[in-house]
Amino acid sequence: MANRPPPLIGTHCLILGAGSVGRLWGALLPDQTVTLVPRAGRQETRCRYRFQPLSGPARSVDLPWASAVADLSDTDLVLVTTKAQDTPDAITSLLTRLPRSVPLVLFQNGLGSQQTVLERAPEHPILAASTAEGAHRTETDTLVHAGAGDTWVGALNEAGRGVLPEVVTYLQASGLDTHPETNIEARLWQKLVINAGINPFTAILDCPNGDILDHRFFRQRIDGLCNELAALMRHEGLPTGTAGELRHRIETVARATARNTSSMRADIRNHRQTEIDFINGFVARRCEALNLAARVNRELTNRVKRLGKL
Ligand SMILES: NC(=O)c1ccc[n+]([C@@H]2O[C@H](COP(=O)([O-])OP(=O)(O)OC[C@H]3O[C@@H](n4cnc5c(N)ncnc54)[C@H](OP(=O)(O)O)[C@@H]3O)[C@@H](O)[C@H]2O)c1
CATH class of the missing domain: 3.40.50.720 (NAD(P)-binding Rossmann-like Domain)
Known part of the structure; x- marks a missing residue:
C-alpha cells in the first residue's frame, strides 16, 4: 500500500x-x-x-x-x-x-x-x-x-x-x-544574551528589570558575564559583538522594559521551577565543557537554584 x-x-x-x-x-x-x-x-x-x-x-x-x-x-x-x-x-x-x-x-x-x-x-x-x-x-x-x-x-x-x-x-x-x-539559532542566542543578563539579577534582587541597573550586585558582575558570553559565542562561530556591545544591548532592554517583572522573578515568587538551567546554566555548562571561563554564569545559576529551594 x-x-x-x-x-x-x-x-x-x-x-x-x-x-x-x-x-x-x-x-x-x-x-x-x-x-x-x-x-x-x-x-x-x-x-x-x-x-x-x-x-x-x-x-x-x-x-x-x-x-x-x-x-x-x-x-x-x-x-x-x-x-x-x-x-x-x-x-x-x-x-x-x-x-x-x-x-x-x-x-x-x-x-x-x-x-x-x-x-x-x-x-x-x-x-x-x-x-x-x-x-x-x-x-x-x-x-x-x-x-x-x-x-x-x-x-x-x-x-x-x-x-x-x-x-x-x-x-x-x-x-x-x-x-x-x-538563522533561528542566532536569534535564540541573541535572546539568550538578554535573558542571561537580566533574568537572574531580577530574581536574586527581587526587583523589576530596570532596577537592576543601579544595583552594585549587577554592576560588579555584568562585565564578567558579558565576557563569558562573548567568548562562548565566538567559540561557537556565532555573529556576536564585543562584551561591551553585549552589555549595551542588555542594559538597553532592561531600560526599555524597566517596570516589567521577568519570568524568572515571577517563577521564584510563585514557587515555580525557573528556566535557569537553560539560560545561565546552559552558558556555564557549555563554557566549562570547553574550558572557558564560566564563574559569573555558574554563580548566578547556583544562586537562583538556591532561591528556588527556599
Ligand atoms: N509567557 C510568555 O509571555 C512567554 C514569552 C516568550 C517565551 N516564553 C517561553 O515559552 C515557554 C512556555 O512558557 P509559558 O509562560 O507558556 O509557561 P507555562 O504557562 O508554565 O505553560 C507551560 C504549560 O506546559 C504544561 N506542561 C508541562 N509538562 C507537560 C506535559 N508533560 N504534558 C503536557 N503539558 C505539560 C504545563 O502544565 P501545568 O499547567 O499543569 O503546569 C503548563 O500549562 C517557556 O519556555 C517560556 O520561557 C513565554
Missing part, C-alpha cells in the same frame, strides 16, 4: 503545553484547527478559559483536550509550548502516537532543550520559534495577552526547512506578527 502523503499543515494542530503561550496561540489560531494535549491523567474533554486580547473585551475560548487514547495520526503540526525543563519528557510521551512526518515547533526560551528534542525525534521536521509576545494567566483562569511582539520561526533540521513556509503561513492566520527566519 502506498504511503499516505503528509496532511496539509493547518487543519489538525496539537498544542503541547496548555499554559500562557499555548493558550495564546490556541485562542487566536483558526477555529476548529487546534487540540490541546493535557498532562497525563487529565479527564476533562474541553478546556475553557477567558481570553483578554491586547485591546477590546474579553471572550470565552473553548478548545478540545486530546484524550489519552485519541488517534493522532491525522495531526499535521505540533506547537510545543511547555517550559524548557518539561519539554523532553512531554515530547517523549507524545512521539509514540505521532507519524514521523509531523513537524514540531519548539517555543522554549533558552538553549539546550532544543538539542534534546533533535536527538529524540531525529526524523521529525523540527523548528524553533522565538517570540516576543507576552502572555500570562490570572488566578481566575483568564489568559491575558499582555504585550505584542514579533515571532520568528526557523528550521533546526533539514526536514524543518522544507515545511517552514507552510508552518509560518498557518501561524500567521492567528494575526500575530510571525516571520520565517533563516
Whole structure:
C-alpha cells in the first residue's frame, strides 16, 4: 500500500503545553484547527478559559483536550509550548502516537532543550520559534495577552526547512506578527544574551528589570558575564559583538522594559521551577565543557537554584 502523503499543515494542530503561550496561540489560531494535549491523567474533554486580547473585551475560548487514547495520526503540526525543563519528557510521551512526518515547533526560551528534542525525534521536521509576545494567566483562569511582539520561526533540521513556509503561513492566520527566519539559532542566542543578563539579577534582587541597573550586585558582575558570553559565542562561530556591545544591548532592554517583572522573578515568587538551567546554566555548562571561563554564569545559576529551594 502506498504511503499516505503528509496532511496539509493547518487543519489538525496539537498544542503541547496548555499554559500562557499555548493558550495564546490556541485562542487566536483558526477555529476548529487546534487540540490541546493535557498532562497525563487529565479527564476533562474541553478546556475553557477567558481570553483578554491586547485591546477590546474579553471572550470565552473553548478548545478540545486530546484524550489519552485519541488517534493522532491525522495531526499535521505540533506547537510545543511547555517550559524548557518539561519539554523532553512531554515530547517523549507524545512521539509514540505521532507519524514521523509531523513537524514540531519548539517555543522554549533558552538553549539546550532544543538539542534534546533533535536527538529524540531525529526524523521529525523540527523548528524553533522565538517570540516576543507576552502572555500570562490570572488566578481566575483568564489568559491575558499582555504585550505584542514579533515571532520568528526557523528550521533546526533539514526536514524543518522544507515545511517552514507552510508552518509560518498557518501561524500567521492567528494575526500575530510571525516571520520565517533563516538563522533561528542566532536569534535564540541573541535572546539568550538578554535573558542571561537580566533574568537572574531580577530574581536574586527581587526587583523589576530596570532596577537592576543601579544595583552594585549587577554592576560588579555584568562585565564578567558579558565576557563569558562573548567568548562562548565566538567559540561557537556565532555573529556576536564585543562584551561591551553585549552589555549595551542588555542594559538597553532592561531600560526599555524597566517596570516589567521577568519570568524568572515571577517563577521564584510563585514557587515555580525557573528556566535557569537553560539560560545561565546552559552558558556555564557549555563554557566549562570547553574550558572557558564560566564563574559569573555558574554563580548566578547556583544562586537562583538556591532561591528556588527556599
Ligand atoms: N509567557 C510568555 O509571555 C512567554 C514569552 C516568550 C517565551 N516564553 C517561553 O515559552 C515557554 C512556555 O512558557 P509559558 O509562560 O507558556 O509557561 P507555562 O504557562 O508554565 O505553560 C507551560 C504549560 O506546559 C504544561 N506542561 C508541562 N509538562 C507537560 C506535559 N508533560 N504534558 C503536557 N503539558 C505539560 C504545563 O502544565 P501545568 O499547567 O499543569 O503546569 C503548563 O500549562 C517557556 O519556555 C517560556 O520561557 C513565554
